[in-house]
Amino acid sequence: MNGKLGPERTPAPTARAKRTASALSFQSLFSFKGLRLFLIPIVALLIYAGLSMMTASAEPDAVRQAGAYEATVTVDSGDTLWSIAENAKPSRMKTIEAVHLIMKRNGLTSSTIASGQRLVLPAKLSDSIR
Numbered sequence: 001m002n003g004k005l006g007p008e009r010t011p012a013p014t015a016r017a018k019r020t021a022s023a024l025s026f027q028s029l030f031s032f033k034g035l036r037l038f039l040i041p042i043v044a045l046l047i048y049a050g051l052s053m054m055t056a057s058a059e060p061d062a063v064r065q066a067g068a069y070e071a072t073v074t075v076d077s078g079d080t081l082w083s084i085a086e087n088a089k090p091s092r093m094k095t096i097e098a099v100h101l102i103m104k105r106n107g108l109t110s111s112t113i114a115s116g117q118r119l120v121l122p123a124k125l126s127d128s129i130r
Contacts, residue, residue: 069123070105074116081111088125098125 066072073084085098099111105122113119 064120066120067123071121071125073119073121075113075119077115079113079115081108081113084113084119085125088121090125093124101125 081099081102082095085102086095089095089098101122101124102119103111106119
């Protein structure tokens with residue numbers, strides 16, 4: 001108490017005190033802890049973006065040209081990977097095995113093919129075509 005009756009009042013903050021408070025919060029951002037809280041997510045985001053770009057730009061197992069014992073087939077309208085494999089496979093091989101061989105040789109991740117697309121038939125299948 002200051003000699004008067006009643007509760008003590010704290011003086012209203014001055015403009016200088018307000019500037020100091022905002023400066024402290026700005027300075028706390030650049031403290032070691034504040035800097036860490038800011039930089040760690042930014043660095044993680046940059047690493048993620050870089051890895052994503054590398055993965056997207058990398059060609060998965062680029063398809064090599066047909067070798068001496070391999071044949072090339074151009075997909076016609078209405079062709080499916082199954083029909084191409086069925087026509088190309090040896091009689092002793094299951095069609096699903098031929099489909100997997102063609103997909104692996106051409107770097108396909110699904111059985112979707114487009115008209116005009118060129119597929120290399122692996123040597124195991126090409127023997128039956130010749």
